[in-house]
Amino acid sequence: MKSVTDRLTESVLMEILENAFQWFVVVDKEANILYINEEYCKFLETTREEAIGKPVNEVIENTRMHEVIETGEEHIASPHFIKGTYMLANRVPLRVDGETVGAFGSVIFRDLHDWHNLSSHVRTTMEKIKIGQATEKTTFQLQDILGTSDSIKSIKETIRMIAPSDLPVLIQGESGTGKEMFAQSIHHLSSRSEKPFVKVNCAAIPAEFLELELFGSVGSTDQIQRKGRFQQAEGGTLFLDDLGDMPLSMQVKLLRVLQEGTIEPIGSHHAKKVNVRIIAAVNQPLKNLLESGKFREDLYYRIHAITLQIPPLRQRMDDFKEIANHFFHETIAKVGNRNLSIAPETMHYLQEYSWPGNVRELQNVVQAAVYLTNGNVIEPSVLPQEVRVKSGYYTRNTLTLQQAVEQMERNIISETLQMHPNKREAAKVLGLSRSTFYEKLKKYEF
Structure with missing residues (x-):
């Protein structure tokens, strides 16, 4: 008896793909489009003939198909902001003999608002089934950590390596750097992912x-x-945030849990076994607390073997636009004003600010700017006063010499363009050839 696939003709398979109530795209290992169905093309305002053979990022905005090919990790029900709205997409690597040869993507729901409405009865049912359970589902996965800077790539690679183990992990970083996001990513990639994250x-x-x-x-x-x-x-996993504020008396008991895997509840005289992985976070180096006598030396040596150092936002400015645009699109999707844009001068102020509150502060500022804007362009006037004041944060302590030079060059070009909007005239004022000037405009995205 022939298998189902043997009995299906090519025309029947094409009919299924074209009428499956989903949008499909298939790319090769170079992320060039091999197949895309007609309905997806209509939404993207292109034709299949124009799309096939092109790099997928030239056809589908904000695509992450290349990440699936590079990492071999699937993205399931991943939010995808495209053409002014959030959708849910699946992205799966295609493998032959263990080698990734491409990727397959599909858009499941074409509007997140509709999905939330349609799935409410499903979620309600699941909550009834799980009533009484202590499970706290993680919100963030590794692919939700934005940025392609070397520091972020290195941290992601370390997370992939350590996630399968049960070893304790210490996450160090300033307030607002997103330490919990990194902790949840470790939990999600571990064998404990179906158990609670507390x-x-x-x-x-x-x-x-x-x-x-x-x-x-x-x-x-x-x-x-x-x-x-x-x-x-x-x-599952217990995430101890602000571990540096734990009293010394409690640090002794935490050390016992790490060494013996047991706890002693209040009122009990018997140790009880627990199977929990510890991930801890601090907003200052534990070594400083150790030297000041606020942290136990034995606990420090037990917990610091695997340490993730999350860089502050000012030290990963290569990722700044991606992160800022993510918060911007996320907020306008809630507000509903999809014609809103950020003025170049506003983005300039945002990039020049030092962000002492890091990613969390950036998120709050962008959200507030969206809600405070009456027209269709976010102007600098809606930004907090401290953001509009040049902070001079590009110092040798926070930026490399190359980054400081590029920051200064960007500022000079921006100020010259404000005084001389004609690009030919601006190039002349700066003493640059037209070709060199246009290269710099492209580099700094003016």
């Missing part, structure tokens, strides 16, 4: 309540009265 902010819980919060309590019969976070995270 977060505890050690700085937000008063010291006298932290033991109860972490270890729980038992009654006179040694029966659990209250589950602690360790018990809630059983089989």
